[in-house]
Amino acid sequence: MAFSPCCFLAVDHEQRTVVLSVRGTACAGDTLTDCCADPVPFLGGHAHAGIVAATWQLVAAFVPRLAAALVSEALAACASWCPSC
Numbered sequence: 001m002a003f004s005p006c007c008f009l010a011v012d013h014e015q016r017t018v019v020l021s022v023r024g025t026a027c028a029g030d031t032l033t034d035c036c037a038d039p040v041p042f043l044g045g046h047a048h049a050g051i052v053a054a055t056w057q058l059v060a061a062f063v064p065r066l067a068a069a070l071v072s073e074a075l076a077a078c079a080s081w082c083p084s085c
Helices: 028-035 049-079
Strands: 007-012 017-022 039-042 045-048
Touching: 007 049, 017 049, 028 049, 039 049, 045 049
Parallel strands: none
Antiparallel strands: 007 017, 039 045
């Protein structure tokens, strides 16, 4: 699918970090992202239109899952010191 880059999400519980790694151009679909190079407004500046489209695809795919994981971890932490959780 165009504007849907291949990526890998890693969680390091010990370091309390999340890393999202995005692969570069590897197939024909990725070239569509590369070809959409016009600058568009993005987060107070401008960015490559194809990268912005790909970014929103990643946000749509990962933010709901990350938010659920954060809530789950927060509730687990709360349960250890808050009996009403």
